[in-house]
Amino acid sequence: MSDAQTSNLSTLDAERDTLADRVMQDVLGRIRTGELQPGSVLNEVELSRRHAVSRGPVREAIRRLEGRKLVVCAPFMRTRIVALGADEIREVFETREALEGMATRLACERMSDADLALLVKRTREPAQDFDIHTEIARACGNSRIRALLCDELYDLLRLYRRQSGQQPGRRAEAAEEHWQIAIAMEQRNSALAESLMRSHIRRATARLTDNG
Amino acid sequence: MSDAQTSNLSTLDAERDTLADRVMQDVLGRIRTGELQPGSVLNEVELSRRHAVSRGPVREAIRRLEGRKLVVCAPFMRTRIVALGADEIREVFETREALEGMATRLACERMSDADLALLVKRTREPAQDFDIHTEIARACGNSRIRALLCDELYDLLRLYRRQSGQQPGRRAEAAEEHWQIAIAMEQRNSALAESLMRSHIRRATARLTDNG
DNA sequence: GGAGAAAAAAGTGTCAACACTATCTGGCGT
DNA sequence: ACGCCAGATAGTGTTGACACTTTTTTCTCC
Structure with missing residues (x-):
């Protein structure tokens, strides 16, 4: 039997510090400062070089932003900051x-x-x-x-x-x-x-x- | 000058078909059927074997669910379906x-x-x-x-x-x-x-x- | 027999390389 | 000159391996 309701797994963002987290915070910050505009492309390799990490963490950061609907991407098409009509x-x-x-x-x-x-x-x-x-x-x-x-x-x-x-x-x-x-x-x-x-x-x- | 507002990059989920998408849809489906309960553990290697893919796409699927706040995870701790108090x-x-x-x-x-x-x-x-x-x-x-x-x-x-x-x-x-x-x-x-x-x-x- | 520490196992974080696709570039014919 | 097609280039999707951490197991000592 699985004990589902154990310790309250809070839904609020805990302060983690993995590489993907750092990349995501950077992108969020650049959205807030206006450096990244609607439609700007997020290049995975450029982000990799910028943070001196491999593309894995970069992709995970992008996927979380995607879950938040802040970026959009289609397969093999580049990821972009959402541009709303x-x-x-x-x-x-x-x-x-x-x-x-x-x-x-x-x-x-x-x-x-x-x-x-x-x-x-x-x-x-x-x-x-x-x-x-x-x-x-x-x-x-x-x-x-x-x-x-x-x-x-x-x-x-x-x-x-x-x-x-x-x-x-x-x-x-x-x-x-x-x-x-x-x-x-x-x-x-x-x-x-x-x-x-x-x-x-x-x-x-x-x-x-x-x-x- | 960058042409930001080109073609309406819709925010609505396009029907993609990458491996990560398939894994995410599977997890969503198992949440809907009740197979996955609050607090259930999502094991990356188990999901990999289940879909015969590597852990990369699995992790990306998990990160998108994380963006949707359907799962929670801390570094090196296993990912779990949210359990709300x-x-x-x-x-x-x-x-x-x-x-x-x-x-x-x-x-x-x-x-x-x-x-x-x-x-x-x-x-x-x-x-x-x-x-x-x-x-x-x-x-x-x-x-x-x-x-x-x-x-x-x-x-x-x-x-x-x-x-x-x-x-x-x-x-x-x-x-x-x-x-x-x-x-x-x-x-x-x-x-x-x-x-x-x-x-x-x-x-x-x-x-x-x-x-x- | 039970509490605590060391070793083993399981699981996650990260990386570098390969495979596939879209986009750019240059040459061709008309 | 213009449009069109093939090769080159850049970018994304995926993989297997290695590093690090947590959890479980085992062993020891009391």
Whole structure:
């Protein structure tokens, strides 16, 4: 008889340090910095030389990115960073709306008074490295939703943020919407907070698809 | 200048046929049939012999499943099918509630009258292989949400459905809730349909976690 | 007989070489 | 000059072997 339920095999990414892990982190980092753009090719031998490893670990890193849908590949065709069309970007935003709406509701219900006060304070005085979306995803108490947002969708969106720069007025508008969300959360009105977040994301989607 | 946006590199799983693909499909199939349970070990050499291939393709298949969070592994420790604790199952259901709620709303807005009528008819006369959840995920017009539900969450839940069998009364209750959802969709009341679907999933979650 | 350490076995991580496919390059005919 | 086909080149798919780690077995000592 197999003891299936032994020690909780957590689904959250443990901090490993194999060669494949290093290669994957490097590629993720270069996606985040913008060095790798949508459609950029990942050459296996080039990655091998870059990290002074053989192609085995490189291929395993690519396969994990493939599982995360950050790269695409057909047999013998080169692997490329995903390049999304207008329809697929809309799909990403719809997914994000669903997940971030839920994350906002959960964070509103679960954050401590102290953490919530800090969130409000930081939303009022926006620092350089503060992003309320990331903060909510981290605080929602659901590691699966957090990983989907932070490790998949946000990386995808970063790929396109640069080229579809925001209109001048949008920045202030977004700040105001962030503020309303924070207020609703502080009042523990989770239904309103979720609704406001979803509207906020839907407005951002409309801006993007109008331009295209 | 690199031409990034050339031919839409779709994110949807193309039908490839490399050895790694075959191994992955086999593992997925054995998860679906229940042969592989949570915590089951995936032995690389055993998989190699089983498919008469070397360990390379086997490892690549495992890495892709790892990207999908269906298996977990630490260096030199054997790879295992994920085994979720009570908290992690709750997280899966919260994720599912968010995504299926959105899928229901989108399907309600986008399905043709004919397809919707068929959905209602099949919900009224439930066949053996009909599942309204899968049908909505397929019809929502968002391939990313469909893949997240059908290729990740549903496989995960199948792992636990067997052992946490439903109470006797729950089956009829669920059928009634499915019926209400279908009616709301037929009336094109997308907000109500989404709300009903989310409540439906939340009730299923409560049943599970009460028992544990 | 049982707890602990050493040896053996099993399993995973990595590598270099070979096989196959797609893409690029150059020559050919029209 | 243009398109088309064959050879050369670059890149991916696969393999078997070796290195390292964990797990199991065996042996020793109390």
